[in-house]
């Protein structure tokens with residue numbers, strides 16, 4: 326699986342950084358529209374996403390279409406020189422559709438039938454929804470294909486956002502078909518799911534249900550398959566609309582907006598192959614003071630989905646959102662910092678939700694480019710300043726982030742497996758471990774890619790696989806061959822434990838990777854809440870420290886101990902090991918080391934891998950380089966501190982003021 330758009334698809338290329346946002350003109354009287362266009366020009370907006378929730382306005386009655394207003398706003402935008410990312414409006418089925426087809430309402434895991442009056446009220450497997458969505462998509466595509474202002478098609482909106490899994494009868498029927506395609510026979514399904522356990526044997530596919538709320542947890546393989554199926558069901562919805570648009574318009578690229586790193590409902594490796602350009606939405610966790618690290622992670626993940634190529638930030642916020650607990654507003658400089666950080670990590674477009682802050686409705690307290698308070702505001706001046714700045718960075722378009730030497734293995738299926746309950750500890754979590762490792766690497770100044778476990782690893786020196794719980798034999802072999810050939814692997818606990826069907830790799834943990842790591846664990850020894858263990862050093866490379874969450878009754882089987890538990894349930898057992906395997910090295914981190922210890926482990930692993938860490942970089946300064954095909958380099962220096970920092974550059978030192986961003990351009 327390459328997990329990236331194919332190169333034979335139409336390319337998105339505005340020739341400058343895309344700047345703009347979701348534009349919902351139907352929320353405003355038409356007199357406002359010319360003002361909108363004038364303000365967009367003032368702000369340097371060159372792209373807007375149009376019509377995302379407009380189905381009810383475009384098809385006010387079944388089969389009756391009203392495109393007049395859309396024609397008028399498209400003409401106005403075109404005259405104003407603003408390009409359009411035209412959306413199929415299928416994320417907001419109209420009320421008439423809901424009344425006519427009550428069976429289309431999605432059903433939650435506990436059987437609750439969800440109502441309408443919000444958005445996204447549809448079952449992804451509903452034939453009635455498929456038919457209606459195809460009809461409006463075809464009308465829209467036919468009408469606007471070839472329009473010179475339409476430079477991108479935006480299918481639907483955030484698949485899997487509100488509706489990720491539907492448990493209605495139509496979904497169950499589609500799930501059975503999906504299972505039959507996967508397993509061919511019911512015996513195959515019984516074997517894969519291990520249904521001998523708790524007497525869950527099925528006599529036919531018709532007997533299988535969705536893993537809904539039940540007296541106890543449903544079979545974990547059934548749960549993971551339902552998540553695979555649900556991601557695929559939504560992908561079918563996307564493909565249906567994409568193919569209709571493609572038939573009408575073979576030239577203009579097509580995308581949909583992911584939520585990479587924010588939600589985990591879709592297997593985006595599979596989705597990325599289906600879009601012409603990867604686009605994503607990102608929102609900060611407002612209350613976290615280190616939320617810029619989560620932003621970097623999401624941007625790195627998105628770039629990786631794009632195969633290292635440019636991608637679009639389709640939405641973020643100018644300031645506060647309205648859907649978190651405390652919606653903390655962005656302070657001066659923060660919007661620019663966030664935007665430039667996405668740009669630094671490969672984005673060729675910086676877009677927002679939304680252009681004009683709504684007066685009514687659920688999102689009226691969500692920030693926008695034009696705020697309620699109008700244009701005589703610091704907020705608007707910042708929007709204009711950002712547009713002006715991006716307008717001067719045309720040469721950045723199409724450049725790529727300097728190829729990272731380090732990769733983190735990312736797998737949505739492992740996450741689904743870890744989430745389905747009944748694990749040795751509630752402290753286990755795919756995202757929890759990824760975040761722990763990513764955060765340390767961020768502080769070390771290492772830019773990382775994310776890779777699918779089956780991906781070609783040959784371009785990397787260091788690969789980290791924290792809590793890759795599902796490890797298929799083929800994926801283990803991929804890692805094995807790469808380490809044998811000279812790679813350095815860092816694997817954490819709860820990697821390599823089960824296969825794709827949630828069946829344990831037997832013979833001691835971590836079953837799939839034991840030979841590579843040179844260890845064997847007899848038993849998991851999870852720690853109590855808040856419990857810490859002391860770690861004693863057995864190697865000059867990593868000083869002693871402490872750890873929490875996890876320990877194992879671990880034995881060396883070729884590896885050397887780097888750290889040992891000095892107390893706790895695993896006292897005397899290795900906690901961190903290092904194993905020479907073929908030409909390479911494999912580390913096993915069998916606990917959750919505190920930050921300083923994890924940093925020391927990663928430093929030592931980088932040394933093994935020959936990954937040079939940046940020196941002299943001030944703490945809190947994010948530095949990422951993009952390189953253009955012609956050799957020009959763009960160094961993005963983002964100061965997350967509230968004090969100025971000095972960056973040593975060849976020739977002279979550069980001061981990056983507190984909270985500000987500098988872009989250093991070097992042409993060859």
Ligand code: GLA
Pocket residue numbers: 482483606608640646647678688691
């Ligand atoms: C998502 C949606 C937008 C809007 C924003 C608010 O990204 O795509 O329509 O609701 O959230 O943050």
